[in-house]
Amino acid sequence: xxxxxxxxxxxxxxxxxxxxxxxxxxxxxxxxxxxxxxxxxxxxxxxxxxxxxxxxxxxxxxxxxxxxxxxxxxxxxxxxxxxxxxxxxxxxxxxxxxxxxxxxxxxxxxxxxxxxxxxxxxxxxxxxxxxxxxxxxxxxxxxxxxxxxxxxxxxxxxxxxxxxxxxxxxxxxxxxxxxxxxxxxxxxxxxxxxxxxxxxxxxxxxxxxxxxxxxxxxxxxxxxxxxxxxxxxxxxxxxxxxxxxxxxxxxxxxxxxxxxxxxxxxxxxxxxxxxxxxxxxxxxxxxxxxxxxxxxxxxxxxxxxxxxxxxxxxxxxxxxxxxxxxxxxxxxxxxxxxxxxxxxxxxxxxxxxxxxxxxxxxxxxxxxxxxxxxxxxxxxxxxxxxxxxxxxxxxxxxxxxxxxxxxxxxxxxxxxxxxxxxxxxxxxxxxxxxxxxxxxxxxxxxxxxxxxxxxxxxxxxxxxxxxxxxxxxxxxxxxxxxxxxxxxxxxxxxxxxxxxxxxxxxxxxxxxxxxxxxxxxxxxxxxxxxxxxxxxxxxxxxxxxxxxxxxxxxxxxxxxxxxxxxxxxxxxxxxxxxxxxxxxxxxxxxxxxxxxxxxxxxxxxxxxxxxxxxxxxxxxxxxxxxxxxxx
Amino acid sequence: xxxxxxxxxxxxxxxxxxxxxxxxxxxxxxxxxxxxxxxxxxxxxxxxxxxxxxxxxxxxxxxxxxxxxxxxxxxxxxxxxxxxxxxxxxxxxxxxxxxxxxxxxxxxxxxxxxxxxxxxxxxxxxxxxxxxxxxxxxxxxxxxxxxxxxxxxxxxxxxxxxxxxxxxxxxxxxxxxxxxxxxxxxxxxxxxxxxxxxxxxxxxxxxxxxxxxxxxxxxxxxxxxxxxxxxxxxxxxxxxxxxxxxxxxxxxxxxxxxxxxxxxxxxxxx
Numbered sequence: 045x046x047x048x049x050x051x052x053x054x055x056x057x058x059x060x061x062x063x064x065x066x067x068x069x070x071x072x073x074x075x076x077x078x079x080x081x082x083x084x085x086x087x088x089x090x091x092x093x094x095x096x097x098x099x100x101x102x103x104x105x106x107x108x109x110x111x112x113x114x115x116x117x118x119x120x121x122x123x124x125x126x127x128x129x130x131x132x133x134x135x136x137x138x139x140x141x142x143x144x145x146x147x148x149x150x151x152x153x154x155x156x157x158x159x160x161x162x163x164x165x166x167x168x169x170x171x172x173x174x175x176x177x178x179x180x181x182x183x184x185x186x187x188x189x190x191x192x193x194x195x196x197x198x199x200x201x202x203x204x205x206x207x208x209x210x211x212x213x214x215x216x217x218x219x220x221x222x223x224x225x226x227x228x229x230x231x232x233x234x235x236x237x238x239x240x241x242x243x244x245x246x247x248x249x250x251x252x253x254x255x256x257x258x259x260x261x262x263x264x265x266x267x268x269x270x271x272x273x274x275x276x277x278x279x280x281x282x283x284x285x286x287x288x289x290x291x292x293x294x295x296x297x298x299x300x301x302x303x304x305x306x307x308x309x310x311x312x313x314x315x316x317x318x319x320x321x322x323x324x325x326x327x328x329x330x331x332x333x334x335x336x337x338x339x340x341x342x343x344x345x346x347x348x349x350x351x352x353x354x355x356x357x358x359x360x361x362x363x364x365x366x367x368x369x370x371x372x373x374x375x376x377x378x379x380x381x382x383x384x385x386x387x388x389x390x391x392x393x394x395x396x397x398x399x400x401x402x403x404x405x406x407x408x409x410x411x412x413x414x415x416x417x418x419x420x421x422x423x424x425x426x427x428x429x430x431x432x433x434x435x436x437x438x439x440x441x442x443x444x445x446x447x448x449x450x451x452x453x454x455x456x457x458x459x460x461x462x463x464x465x466x467x468x469x470x471x472x473x474x475x476x477x478x479x480x481x482x483x484x485x486x487x488x489x490x491x492x493x494x495x496x497x498x499x500x501x502x503x504x505x506x507x508x509x510x511x512x513x514x515x516x517x518x519x520x521x522x523x524x525x526x527x528x529x530x531x532x533x534x535x536x537x538x539x540x541x542x543x544x545x546x547x548x549x550x551x552x553x554x555x556x557x558x559x560x561x562x563x564x565x566x567x568x569x570x571x572x573x574x575x576x577x578x579x580x581x582x583x584x585x586x587x588x589x590x591x592x593x594x595x596x597x598x599x600x601x602x603x604x605x606x607x608x609x610x611x612x613x614x615x616x617x618x619x620x621x622x623x624x625x626x627x628x629x630x631x632x633x634x635x636x637x638x639x640x641x642x643x644x645x646x647x648x649x650x651x652x653x654x655x656x657x658x659x660x661x662x663x664x665x666x667x668x669x670x671x672x673x674x675x
Numbered sequence: 676x677x678x679x680x681x682x683x684x685x686x687x688x689x690x691x692x693x694x695x696x697x698x699x700x701x702x703x704x705x706x707x708x709x710x711x712x713x714x715x716x717x718x719x720x721x722x723x724x725x726x727x728x729x730x731x732x733x734x735x736x737x738x739x740x741x742x743x744x745x746x747x748x749x750x751x752x753x754x755x756x757x758x759x760x761x762x763x764x765x766x767x768x769x770x771x772x773x774x775x776x777x778x779x780x781x782x783x784x785x786x787x788x789x790x791x792x793x794x795x796x797x798x799x800x801x802x803x804x805x806x807x808x809x810x811x812x813x814x815x816x817x818x819x820x821x822x823x824x825x826x827x828x829x830x831x832x833x834x835x836x837x838x839x840x841x842x843x844x845x846x847x848x849x850x851x852x853x854x855x856x857x858x859x860x861x862x863x864x865x866x867x868x869x870x871x872x873x874x875x876x877x878x879x880x881x882x883x884x885x886x887x888x889x890x891x892x893x894x895x896x897x898x899x900x901x902x903x904x905x906x907x908x909x910x911x912x913x914x915x916x917x918x919x920x921x922x923x924x925x926x927x928x929x930x931x932x933x934x935x936x937x938x939x940x941x942x943x944x945x
Binding site: 204334372 | 708711714715723744745752764765766767768769770771807811812813814816817818819821822825830831832833834835837838839840861863864886887888889892894
């Protein structure tokens, strides 16, 4: 919807509450404590049953944003809200002083009880929701009380795809563009339907489930092209991103993430910043013979786009096979981030966060595009809280890493060398088959998995929902697949020191430090949304949907939904002019598969290692949309 | 209550329940892949299909196949939801199900072209140097023999192959067609293919265990964890029909090792 030529909204000088005290590290702590005390005294948290006080957590500070953001029409047409992936809503009817009165407006059941990871999409007074497999698309009429069903579209995906999906049968949502809704199905199709009446315009088969490929990502539309990638980096697939013509569904270009340069769409425009990414056919040469053909590197995160540079950005997943010992080399172009020309697909730069990935650290996490002062100079950057535990600030024109600061407990690496861009591994934490390695932090799900962060220009903070986990890799256990027996290592996840598996950070991207932290017992697997009411909304795996003060992290409101929350909250303006907050509730995903998949949590290795960590998650499976507003 | 009376009571109950079971024994539902030769094929010709029929008849139950793709998520999505009663070809001692006594033991084998006279005697044989070596891909990883090959410095020579369904024999065809120099393949598949085509030589890998990772496996029948009754019935049937089972396996040229009934089975107690 938002094109490069649309008027841009200045967001400078919109931060009246910001006091000088909060810009100084040492005094921030005192200011936070005082604010917390005032809030407790004023009784505006009546509804709150269980308040976790935020921890003043570092010497970060708040700076109102000096850059520009896309204009906000009150809709929510793509999962990430805008091309910069800020997930920031300018709506401010719901604010710190009245959020305590926030009430449930209406609900809608998706009829499926698998993990609900989709962002509700709002366009032309209609809300669009994609359910987990069988991937029904629902259109709800926002002009009528209770958002009744307008129509639904059922893509009838193959039941076989359920078995191929690694981490529950999730879908991360649809995208609206020019009167059409585009979304993906678990069995490997991209579908375009008419946003008004739900009739199918085209359906294109892209991913082959017989090879272990599925599609779970929310597509993105840039310049009339639908960007879609595959999932399934664990199964010997060869990852790619394809651009489909939005009108016909025909593939315009497809860029693979392993193999020869011509398949990767590397040509004369490719100028990676670091030497380690320069050379001919590295997608072949950084692998043992032919191993790139099954090298993984799928694309299932969110796509960002900078209209001024005309560059799109997305990350690539971990290399395959899992065991790093069988794939000596850097394993290009996995576990890294691409900058490409969206019109031609040509690669412009690449940076590999985790060369020769040892831990299943996908590089698919979101890239938030901001213009920030770095060492006194204004730079066009991307902020990416990576699975490896560092928040990267990367120059998005060149791919140079400007800073990489830890935001989680880390025992596996000692930092990122900014001269070479290299992640500094600690050798004794590298997994070796048949050997026990303990206290590996972060483990396979990383410091943060797919769950997206948000950014508020009013505070200048990035709100990062994430995990604090470690794992032991122990023993070997007999297993088999279709007749062929083998032994595999057992991963066992557990909370990092501190005892909490989940955390939401109010993160200062300039200082590379948190201002505050909210902790939660369970991994924080839901996304966040930041609003101009200086609120951050997020959910927990035991089902609480919460609003935190964007400046202090104090929980100002919370509501218990029917199941655990692993979705993406959104904020929109209804036809009645009111601000609404919407979230899907329904536990699942990788950690929640214990509940959604009815797995045996007595088995420590259930859901690939989550068994012991999630044993006492008291949440029932569900699949319900909750929409909130002021009375 | 005297213990003699208790024994009599238990005996009486046992007789009563087995009499009831005789009256209406339900069919034995066997989960099986429709397209996974030589183990299981839709027409029932796979060796595990034939052994399953044999065992079902031995315990007096009618064999019924439930066709299901035994790929990732299969135990979670099908078996644990009671789609069937038994799974064939499960490694003895696998923890996610209850397993019977094993009904055969086989080994990963080196596969070479006989005319090349390349048969390696172990993972440290210099004949492996600079050769392109095929391995099966199992879920996320290459099969266990990848580990001693890597320790011996051959990581850069390994080539992964799909190991299921119609692609299962690609790895053997690649040896025949000289696309690779040799392969390490799970015995039943290699034996089945080599038995039907000429020119391939099979040599069991050695050693059989390296750094705790086994390359030979004892295969058993899997039942639901609560179904120890069926486990015991099948244990007796496996014992009784040992010779018939071996005949079926031999007809598909499955390389067999002596069945080791020690508790070490597959590296852990049952």
